[in-house]
Amino acid sequence: MQRFGGLDNHKDYMFMKTFIPVLIASFTLCTSCSKQSVVSPRPQLEGKWRLIEVKDIANDSLVAQRNSTESVIVDFVGINESSGIMYANTTFNKIETQFLAVSATSIKFPQYVCAKTYDSAWGRAFLDNIGFAESYTLAGTILSIKTGNLMVLRFTRQ
Numbered sequence: 001m002q003r004f005g006g007l008d009n010h011k012d013y014m015f016m017k018t019f020i021p022v023l024i025a026s027f028t029l030c031t032s033c034s035k036q037s038v039v040s041p042r043p044q045l046e047g048k049w050r051l052i053e054v055k056d057i058a059n060d061s062l063v064a065q066r067n068s069t070e071s072v073i074v075d076f077v078g079i080n081e082s083s084g085i086m087y088a089n090t091t092f093n094k095i096e097t098q099f100l101a102v103s104a105t106s107i108k109f110p111q112y113v114c115a116k117t118y119d120s121a122w123g124r125a126f127l128d129n130i131g132f133a134e135s136y137t138l139a140g141t142i143l144s145i146k147t148g149n150l151m152v153l154r155f156t157r158q
Contacts, residue, residue, distance in 0.1 A: 042101045044138055046084070049074045049155035052142075054125040057150040063125040070122040074155060088130070090123030107136045107145060129153060 051072035054063040070091050078084040082102045086109065088095040100108045112131040119127060132147035141157040 042104070043078070045076045045101060045107075045136070045143070046078055047076065048158035049076070049143055050158055051122070051126055051153060052156050053152075053154040054122075054129065055152045055154070057146075057152060063121065065122045066120070070120045072123060072126045073158065088126070090126055091120040092123060093117060093119055093127065095127070101136075105135045105137065107133050109133055126153065 051074070052065075055061070056063070071089075072091075073089045075087040076084055076099065077087065083098060083100050086095070086097055086099045088097075095112075097109050097112045100106075100110060109131055114127045114131055129147050129149065129151045130145070130153065132149045132151070133145050133153075134148050136143060136145045138144075143155040143157070145153045145155075147153070
């Protein structure tokens with residue numbers, strides 16, 4: 001007589017009695033220990049942004065983008081609740097630096113160092129000012145970053 005669907009001896013029965021709970025426990029652990037997602041410092045900041053305006057508040061003047069080949073694209077990627085990495089591409093340079101966004105309006109780039117290499121006037125306007133960032137505001141798809149040297153950098157979401 002066959003017992004337990006083909007398990008005809010006590011050794012097979014004990015093996016299955018031990019193996020099945022171990023298999024279930026392993027499956028449960030593997031499916032419940034998935035990689036945790038990164039908590040974004042400010043989810044609305046994350047993503048790609050294109051620089052559309054650089055305004056000098058003190059002189060009430062704008063730095064003009066001369067042509068469409070001059071571009072500055074910034075990508076904010078969150079690492080944890082209060083910081084992330086900013087990747088920026090200007091016409092001729094690539095920058096990677098940490099940013100801190102510890103409140104809903106504060107932004108800092110504590111390790112930003114501007115390379116003294118050639119760039120277009122548009123690229124230089126970004127490079128020379130982003131390191132002085134102090135605060136930001138969001139209005140729809142427009143991100144405005146105000147700097148300590150009285151400049152405002154405006155971006156549109158890509």
